[in-house]
Amino acid sequence: MRILITAGGTSEKIDEVRSITNHSSGKLGKAIAEAFLAENVTIDYVTTKQALKPDNTQVSIHLIESTADLEAKLKELLTKYTYTSVIHSMAVSDFTPESSVTIEDLEATIATEPNDLPTALKEKIRERTEKKISSDTDYLVIVLKKNPKIIQQIKQLQPETILVGFKLLVDVPMIQLLDVAKSSLEKNKADFILANDLSEINGETHHGYLINRQHKVKEAHTKSEIAELIKQEVLSMEESK
Known part of the structure; x- marks a missing residue:
């Protein structure tokens, strides 16, 4: 067995x-x-x-x-x-992080009025070169997707x-x-x-x-x-x- x-x-x-x-x-x-x-x-x-x-x-x-x-x-x-x-x-x-951005990045991305906000945020993440998110920001926004x-x-x-x-x-x-x-x-x-x-x-x-x-x-x-x-x-x- x-x-x-x-x-x-x-x-x-x-x-x-x-x-x-x-x-x-x-x-x-x-x-x-x-x-x-x-x-x-x-x-x-x-x-x-x-x-x-x-x-x-x-x-x-x-x-x-x-x-x-x-x-x-x-x-x-x-x-x-x-x-x-x-x-x-x-x-x-139930969920896994799809992207994580600073509140400043989020505000800047929303300001562009994208048709697909999650995709636009992923594009913003690709611009990040460091593997560890900076701790300098006061707020970190995490976008989760369903597993x-x-x-x-x-x-x-x-x-x-x-x-x-x-x-x-x-x-x-x-x-x-x-x-x-x-x-x-x-x-x-x-x-x-x-x-x-x-x-x-x-x-x-x-x-x-x-x-x-x-x-x-x-x-x-x-x-x-x-x-x-x-x-x-x-x-x-x-x-x-």
Whole structure:
């Protein structure tokens, strides 16, 4: 049995020394990997340099930084290997910087009344010769563009894999959290979604709901409980095939 796990959080470059990232530690992904290791599986673990990682010879670590890196690595692995399950717990950046300019550059570009402001700003960036944005400006304006939804590519590349996705919201009612998770199941062709609320995550405490395609919900209250629940549901689904 071979499992693919993504964990940690992507980082998107602003320039050669600055990035936009998130607070994902990789603790849950590490716990999930350790739960599956008890079943003597082979694990490909895609993560970032900063995230916590499992330490076991059965785990192959694949380091990435950006969402583009993640997209390329998953395409490579999903083409090369057949996976019983893909557990996509990584916190992927929704947006990546397309351009960054000073407020003076922005004002000057707008003053030209361009038909396509993002393109005009990219042209302004090309005029910059330094690889690090100067800190002399009081305001830096960053233009972000939407990243592709990586989870939507997984079933396209490997339709038979058991896909576990994750949905994180912040301080919402349970019914809203589960409704969003149900929508994510359909949109991403996932087999399970782990729905969790940031306001209910603190250290090992991690309240989450695992929902399947029949909309049956199982609850867990810690990272280790979530990891064990995901493992048992994946193994049960694989056995029933």
